Amino acid sequence: MKLFWLMVFGLGAPAQASTPLTPIASLDVPRYMGTWYEIAKYPAWFQRKCVGSTSAQYSLLEGGRVQVLNRCKMANGEWNEALGLARQIGSATSAQLKVRFAPEWLSFIPMVWGDYWVIALDPQYQWSIVSEPSRQYLWILSRTPTLPRATYEQLLQQLGTMGFDLNRIEASAP
Numbered sequence: 001m002k003l004f005w006l007m008v009f010g011l012g013a014p015a016q017a018s019t020p021l022t023p024i025a026s027l028d029v030p031r032y033m034g035t036w037y038e039i040a041k042y043p044a045w046f047q048r049k050c051v052g053s054t055s056a057q058y059s060l061l062e063g064g065r066v067q068v069l070n071r072c073k074m075a076n077g078e079w080n081e082a083l084g085l086a087r088q089i090g091s092a093t094s095a096q097l098k099v100r101f102a103p104e105w106l107s108f109i110p111m112v113w114g115d116y117w118v119i120a121l122d123p124q125y126q127w128s129i130v131s132e133p134s135r136q137y138l139w140i141l142s143r144t145p146t147l148p149r150a151t152y153e154q155l156l157q158q159l160g161t162m163g164f165d166l167n168r169i170e171a172s173a174p
Contacts, residue, residue, distance in 0.1 A: 019163055021133050023095035023117040029066065029088060031125050032118075033058045036141040038072075038172040039127075039152065044137055046082075049074050052173035056141070064088060068099060086116060095121075120158060129155060135164055145174045 038054035041047070047054070050072035057069040068084040084101040088094050095118040102112035115132035122128070128141045140147075140155055147155075160166050 021117070021119060021131060021135060021162065023119055024121050025095070026093040027095035027118050027121070028093070028125075029064070030060055032128075033060050033066070034143070036128065036143065037145045037174075038139055039142050039147050040140040040169050040171045042136070042138040042168050043170050047072065049080050051075050053145075054172055058086075061085075064092070066097070068101075070101075095119075119162065120155070127151065127155070129159065131164075138164060138169065140169075 034057070036056045036058070038056070052073045054070075054072040057071070059067040059069075061067055064087070066086040068082075068086050070082045070084070072080050074080050082101050084099050085104075085107075086097045086099040089096040089098055097116040097118075098113040099116045100107060100112045100114065102109075106112050114137075116130060117132055118128055119131050120129035126143050127147060130139045130141060131137060138159070140152070156166055156169065159169070
């Protein structure tokens with residue numbers, strides 16, 4: 001409710017979307033590994049079959065690459081899984097990654113790699129916000145299947161100031 005009043009009175013007005021999006025200053029990739037649950041997102045075509053229980057499991061591989069296993073429950077009760085690979089761009093603490101779910105033999109094609117930028121992160125690595133430079137994709141992630149309401153509203157307010165369209169955000173089913 002507080003977020004509603006902030007937006008009504010213009011305090012939560014979004015920043016200009018033309019303002020460049022920036023990732024967080026530093027990411028401890030080994031600490032980021034593990035399971036993250038999707039709390040909310042911008043709907044994306046590649047998740048259209050998902051109806052709930054969406055999560056991502058990140059595992060560190062040799063050479064600093066990251067295995068990504070995305071899972072979600074479909075309407076028929078079956079699990080849908082996508083296995084991918086991510087790599088850091090820049091320094092060892094860069095929060096900019098590239099991820100691909102295409103087969104390995106296509107990895108030489110730049111278009112199969114998508115941007116995965118951590119743009120906000122809890123100091124204790126309990127929640128994360130992920131997007132990419134054009135703001136086309138967005139995910140709010142948590143180490144637990146739910147977030148406290150106050151934390152969620154705070155993250156929405158932060159996204160509004162970063163130029164995200166709050167009307168596009170869709171809460172994810174646990």
